[in-house]
Amino acid sequence: MLEAAQRREIELSTLPMGAMLIGYEAQGKGEWEYESTTGLGTFLDPRIGRGSAVTPDTENKYIEVADDGKKLKYKLPKLDIVFVTASYCDREGNLYFTDASCINDQWPTTVACKANNGIVVAIVAGITQKSEQAIAIPTSMVDHIVVHPVNEQVIFFPISDPCRDLLVPGTGTNPNHITNERAAFGRHTWINSALKVTAVRSKADHAVANVAAKLFTENVKRGSVINIGVGLGEELGCTLFKKGLHHEVIQTTEGGAWGGVPIPGAWFGGSIAPARRESGAWMFGQYKEKLDCCILGFLEVDSEGNVNVSNRGEKTRQYIGPGGFADISDCAKTLFFMGAWMAPPGKVQLMKDGKMKIVKQGPVKFVEKVREITFSGMRAVLRGKKVFYVTHVGVFTLTPGDGLVLIAVFPGIDIDKDIMAHVKAKVTVRKDPPPDVIPTVTTIGGKGFELAFHD
Secondary structure (H helix, E strand, O other), rough: HHHHHHOOOOOOOOOOOHHHHHHHHOOOOOOEEEEEEOOOOOOOOOOOOOOOOOOOOOOOOEEEEOOOOOOOEEOOOOOOOEEEEOOOOOOOOOOOOOOOOOOOHHHHHHHHHHHHHOOOEEOOOOOOOOHHHHEEOOHOOOOOOEEEOEOOOOOEEEOOOOOOHOOOOOOOOOOOOOOOOOHHHHHHHHHHHHHHHOOOOOHHHHHHHHHHHHHHHHHHOOOEEEEEEOHHHHHHHHHHHHHOOOOOOEEOOOEEEEOOOOOOOOOOOEEEEOOOEEOOHHHHHHHHHHHEEEEEOOOOEEOOOOEOEEEEOOOHHOOOOOOHHHHHHHHHEEEEEEOEEEEOOHHHHHHHOOOEEEOOOOOEEEOOOOOOEEEEEHHHHHHHHHEEOOOEEEEEEEOOOEEEEEEEEEOOOOOOHHOOOOOOEEEEEEOOOOOOOOHHHHOOOOOOOOOOOOO
């Protein structure tokens, strides 16, 4: 699709995931517009960027500024045909999400399509006995059903995969399945590594995760609702798990898993033993009211603290889009952006003594102006949010008066030589107090590295 858009054969538009799912759920109720603060101050805001348009000749068709100027108005395209994935159907045509690791957008898009008199096609893994209490989508909303025995529950794995037992609410009941949380986490991690669907992390990456985890426990309270996105932030989640703190907070995924331990890679969107599974629209609705913290990645950060994750370059084929990032970062009260300090061929290495070393200089990701604003630093400051950027050289925070401020530096990193000499973004280094030097016990993460919530 991106290649076709690059050749100008199709028009390409983009929308934030949360606004899209909630908007489609609203269409199911006969409401054809949805207003939200998501996207304000970013490229989605027509006053700042191109709105929904991606390809050069495409018009912004789906996003307007609301009448009061304090929200954006999303006008989603009406759906004529929807393909939904479910675990099973019964012989009457009712659909079930039993054994599925996440529900995602199946319900919102179904109700939106039927409100437009469209056609719903379901793909299921098998046929089951009817259960009134377990029906997820009634037969009255389904037009066609295809039975496909190896129907995928996430990216690679079918509903019949034995790992599913720990990806649904409750604990495993089949003695042949994994019923231990730690064993399940280990197995999923091993499979992701074998399939090469998750990045191979260096000791330097793990050091960044340790620093971020320490900062997390100092700034986030027990019982907080959190979301961990794709990328280096996943390692923070792994660190919490290894330290036994993963149940001290409520971890969630935009795929609809509430509680449990989110699993990256091939099972992204699902969690080990979640407390409940809901639709993506339900989850984003909860984020509006309850999301305390998010841990996300970045492609670029600029002088105003803006973050770009949606646009990798000038060509259409390099476009990523905002996904759920714009919604999640809009809702969270405390934000951690974790990522590499440099783009390739830049390379860092954690030495045996716990010090960080720049082995090869590369383009620094902290730039004067991001290519596209996916997160507005200025709007975050105005709303009183706590924002941290954790990298291989140190930790930065966003302040109302001084913008980006370096608050902690890795041992072995020279502030003038390794940071200020190469960074294009405006960074403040205060003299009183100066940035903390991160203890080597934290960077190495071995014996003596402890984590505990401070509340």
